[in-house]
Amino acid sequence: MVTISKRCVMTLSDRPKISVFIATSIDGYIARKNGDIDWLTKFNPPTDESEDKDCGFSKFFSGIDVLVMGRNTYEVVSHFDPWPYEGKRVVVISSTLQSVCKQAELYKGDIKHLVEKLHADGFKHIYVDGGATISQFLNMGLVDQLIISIIPIVLGSGIQLFSNINDDKWCRLVTTQAFSNGLVQLRYEVTHY
Ligand SMILES: NC(=O)c1ccc[n+]([C@@H]2O[C@H](COP(=O)([O-])OP(=O)(O)OC[C@H]3O[C@@H](n4cnc5c(N)ncnc54)[C@H](OP(=O)(O)O)[C@@H]3O)[C@@H](O)[C@H]2O)c1
Numbered sequence: 001m002v003t004i005s006k007r008c009v010m011t012l013s014d015r016p017k018i019s020v021f022i023a024t025s026i027d028g029y030i031a032r033k034n035g036d037i038d039w040l041t042k043f044n045p046p047t048d049e050s051e052d053k054d055c056g057f058s059k060f061f062s063g064i065d066v067l068v069m070g071r072n073t074y075e076v077v078s079h080f081d082p083w084p085y086e087g088k089r090v091v092v093i094s095s096t097l098q099s100v101c102k103q104a105e106l107y108k109g110d111i112k113h114l115v116e117k118l119h120a121d122g123f124k125h126i127y128v129d130g131g132a133t134i135s136q137f138l139n140m141g142l143v144d145q146l147i148i149s150i151i152p153i154v155l156g157s158g159i160q161l162f163s164n165i166n167d168d169k170w171c172r173l174v175t176t177q178a179f180s181n182g183l184v185q186l187r188y189e190v191t192h193y
Helices: 057-062 071-077 111-120 131-139
Strands: 017-025 029-031 066-070 089-093 105-107 125-129 145-151 171-178 184-190
Touching: 017 057, 017 131, 066 071, 066 111, 066 131, 071 089, 089 111, 125 131
Parallel strands: 017 125, 017 145, 066 089, 066 125, 089 105
Antiparallel strands: 017 029, 145 184, 171 184
């Protein structure tokens, strides 16, 4: 019997590096059930002058060259004014949308082919966003780095960061950082075994 693994065999040498930078509640939610992230936007930045006000996001963002997000995330960020991803290529994955705003491009199709296309276009570092989308990339062995910022709040319900994960994903803890506003940031390398 032939067993077909869902894991993608692309390695870092034949694809861009792929990272996640995302905030969750203590109980692992990235948004309320209705998609609201009010708890995140009203969370105060660190007070200590020596710390980045955005807990390292700008530094991370300057190191990526393309952002791939799911349709649900796009529908939230498309209302942000100004557009928060100026200067970066933004790809929205959706099988239902017909168009996206002029700063982004719509992709309908296979994730592996998208990664291959971005590699062929010369992109070196992909930032993946949106819980369901991150989970699919992870299931295909297409996440190298997880940077998770835990916000000191318990929401009780909401949209989970990880869903429908196909098997155990071992990770190696690279760094932890606690900020003066109570945010704790965990940086993991996904070891894929
Ligand atoms: N806390 C944070 O830092 C943070 C960060 C990002 C997002 N968020 C929040 O998280 C929520 C969104 O996350 P989410 O898990 O609901 O969804 P998501 O990953 O943003 O979007 C899921 C959608 O993306 C499309 N998609 C994903 N993979 C696809 C594929 N292989 N082929 C075709 N389409 C694909 C599908 O759209 P179609 O149904 O159109 O096919 C799917 O329904 C929002 O509320 C957002 O504000 C929070």
